[in-house]
Amino acid sequence: MSVGVLALQGDIQEHSAALLRLGVRPVEVRLPKHLAQVERLIIPGGESTTIGRLLALYDLIEPLRSRAGRDLAIWGTCAGAILLARSVLDTKTGGQPVLELMDMAVRRNAYGSQLDSFEQPLAMPVLGEAPLPGVFIRAPQIETIGPQVTALATLPNGAIVAAQQGRLLATTFHPELTGDDRVHRYFLAL
């Protein structure tokens, strides 16, 4: 199976390392010709405004939109989750290019400047009973989801931190930084 990691900006190496631990050698996707080689794509965390601009610059938006959820499974972590959203709730940087693939609205930097980053064990029932280490770094929050989207994990306050729409997966946290590869394994089976 060929799995790509979008390699424009962000924590590309950490996702690649997790895939290698699972026996998958990822393709680094920078151009449409790389995207054409893969059946699954991880969009890493980083800066969604930068990744969005580079997606547009390298002509990746249209090929992603036409294949997403069909012959291309996509998982976005953090900035990647923002890029998958139908709408981004952020009055300061409105208008950034996003892929608009999942029926959800996401608020960037939702935990404010004082609580930019935190760790929180998460229950994610599709992965089994053991709690998942949740690492949140200037994380977005999934504020609303449409009827085709399933919430897979929430914080104790009810905030959605993982969601799935068919073969599209979004997590607002960073499993690639933890050594717990269960979300990667789940994505490889989507």
Ligand code: GLN
């Ligand atoms: N705050 C970043 C953004 O808005 C996301 C942070 C991350 O990916 N760790 O794009």
